[in-house]
Amino acid sequence: MAPRNVSRQRNILDYALGSLWRNRFKNTGVFLVFSLVIFIIASFRLITGSLEHAAEQLLTAVPDITIQKLTAGRQDVILLKELSELKKIFGISEIKPRIWGYYFDELSGANYTVIGDAAFDDHRQLPGISVAYRADDDMDPGVSRAVIGQSVHDSKNLAGRHSFSLFRPDLSLKSFYVTGTFAETTALVTADLIVTGLNDASDLFGMREGEMTDLLVSVRNPAEIETIAKKISERITGSRVITKRQIRKTYRAAFGWRSGFGLVCLLGSVGAFIILAWDKASGLSEEQKREVGILKAVGWLTADVMSVRFWESVVISFLAFSIGYTMAWAHVLFFDGLLFKPILLGWSVLTPPLSLVPVFRLADLMLIFSISVLPYLAATVIPAWRSALVRPDSIV
Amino acid sequence: MLTDAWSIGLLSCSIATLFLCLVGVRTGWRILGSWDISSGSELQIRLEEEVCLSGVLVEFGFAIQLLSVLMLILAADYFSNILVGAMCATGALTANSYGVPALIVKLLSLFLSAAWIVCHKLDISSECYPLVKSKFLLLFFILPLLLLDTILLVLYLYNLEPDIITSCCGVLFSAQGNDGYNLLAIMPSTPLLSIYGGLVVVLTVITFRMSRDSSDVSVVSSFNVSAMIGFWLGFYFYSLLVITVFTSPFIYAMPHHRCPFDLLKAPYYLIGYPLYFLLHGTVMAGISTSIARLSGSSEGLALPAARFRLLAGRLCLVCMVFFLLILIYYPLMYQIRGGEG
């Protein structure tokens, strides 16, 4: 019984393919629109996946725990002496101070992120992140150095120069010598970034000695991060304690929200396509009615004729899905998701020059399938049944 | 998180299924009011044609619900990366009070749809459609379940709060209902497994006998057969309990990781897929055997029901055997090896 059923479906599929070919021009419009809809949805998902993947790669360098101080709900400075409280917590392997601030450049209208890192003071290099360092750094050790992002490099017009200046709060100028530029692969988080020494950052922002914006905590056992974070929040009153996991979740939520928002906006076009599909499936030409009448007259059941329509819809869906997804892949890989990147990456002055790499995820396929193919098949079931109702005696 | 891509996908599936069922229910309403198999009127001919349509709609809805269950679990796994305190799909589903009920309602609607399809296949194998009114009455029970499924899903997704860093606080250590990692507490394994073993034996013997019993179903027997359907559902949820509490820790090699969903992940060789496929196959085939037994005395169904009963009974037993083999494999290997590999 089962093999006969399989054989029956194979025969009907064979007939459906022939029918599709005979009516290929009738189905072209629906097929093209379907492919376009899938292309758009798949592009969104692939770009989101690519960004999430890029963020995941970069977030490996994020500290286990970041501590900030809040006063009246706004970020305030942490005093270095708070370190002594933290050193009592068992499980912490290292605590590093950091200054993290924003510098508004009036000339370019851009906001730079400025990070002062104690490690940079010591080693003049940043471990764990890809940087193109200058080979010919022969400047005096006392000179303020910085590693900058590609967008900072471009906005400061540093084409032939190796130094730039920023204003202190008292409007005096502070010069920085550029020792390196962040690699383009890190652009997602480094495009607007200036990393310099802790003291240089403190000097730039006019902060007092011993004042920091963040304390970066490394934990020996990753399973203990949440526990230690809780202890820190209890010991330093008014502190904001952020774990690596939370930063990752925030990025995911942000990308997920934007992708979802884009999809919501697209639902209108999906809805319009479904109506088009319904309309097309409902319209039967006299020739098609005659063909169904002949099939019924020679012994085909209504269910058999419906199977033909079902397989036709499946073939159209499968082809449209394959082509739409492939085009989306090419759109992201070769054209950097040109059409939808601004929606997902934002519209700031310094958008990161990120090169997107599409990531294949089975979950994405399921999602795209459920938003496009399923509604299409559901919408064509009833018209398929109606078309199968042609009576066999209608041809007599 | 209603605007998340996963949410849109899940809602799309729910709405599609609801739409298909509504059309089926419309047919059911007309059939219950006007069905007369002895009449040759245009209306009767039309209703017979709509019976065919309803079958296709429910089959399609069943396929979408099956996909939807899988998507809900995968979505929960994805949400666990964004939610407070959630370590895996378990944590995401228990993030509010609507997640687990949504999943349970979805599973129930899946079983009822499968039962409807079995009734339909049997019904259309007889020239007088003896089960037509009963099966559409069943559809009237499936519709509110699907409606409830959609409502619970919307409430679940709406009440999910992503763990985004806020201006006032970083880490939230507020107490969650559970630890976001374990669906159920530890239970003593001996009584758990003893009861389970007994249930397996009883169901196997009764299903085997039922698949071969051609005698007419008396009132008492029909009650017993109906009770069997309830037993099968009970077996299903009990099996999920055993998988979660007993088997899964052995698969994860972690005594404090009792999650029925992570079995579907690649690090655990996707063992969850064959396990749950066989479990669902066992229960659906078992329920089908009971339905076929119940309907055997209907007009024109003696032979088709007997054939179906035999087929379903065999399928049930085969699936049961393989399911149990996978269920006990990991704990057994652990005992034989005296610990992890």
Place this chain on the structure above:
Amino acid sequence: MITLDSVDKWYNRAAANAVHALKDVSLQVSDNEVVCIQGPSGSGKSTLLSIIGCLFVPTSGLATINGKLLSRLPDRFLTLYRRETIGFIFQRFHLVPGLTVMANITLPLLPLGISVPERQQRAQLLMEKLSIAHRKNFDISNISGGELQRTAIARALINNPPIIIADEPTAHLDQQLSNDVMTIIAELKADGKTIVIASHDSLVSDHAIVDRCLLIRDGRLHGSKN
């Protein structure tokens, strides 16, 4: 044995344009009998053939074939019975355009789940018998009228049904081709088939193989001529 007992057929009974196509029709056709039904256009010939051929059920009355009551069978079972029992040759052939001769002939076998080799084997035997094997891969739009008719006959015979219904089989054919069709029908009778033909062509009604000729007018049967 085909039996119709007080069969009536209405179209659009409840509407203003109701048509009473058959009125109290009773007839019997024995096994291996060839019966011709004659009547003018609009007399109910096609409706009568459709009921005998299990294309639809009568509004009232009884229709049985070999003891099986068909008059109140749901459409699904009527179709299942028809595909095994009836081979219908339509007046205008009603072949599917765009398909080859072979594909048209094997059309009834597709929903039965019969494999490609078996389908082709069965069709080949019939095509050789009907002398159209050389056209098997031709599109039906590229074959002659006589070949179209023989293709339609082959399609009707592909399931080896015991009953053949032919609606005006010689319409649109010249004398020679009409004779060829009647020769085929004679061979089918020799094979043991029961044949019901509707035709206003005297070549058919007067042919030697026709056992009985029934007259239908205005939806009623009016006697017969042997």
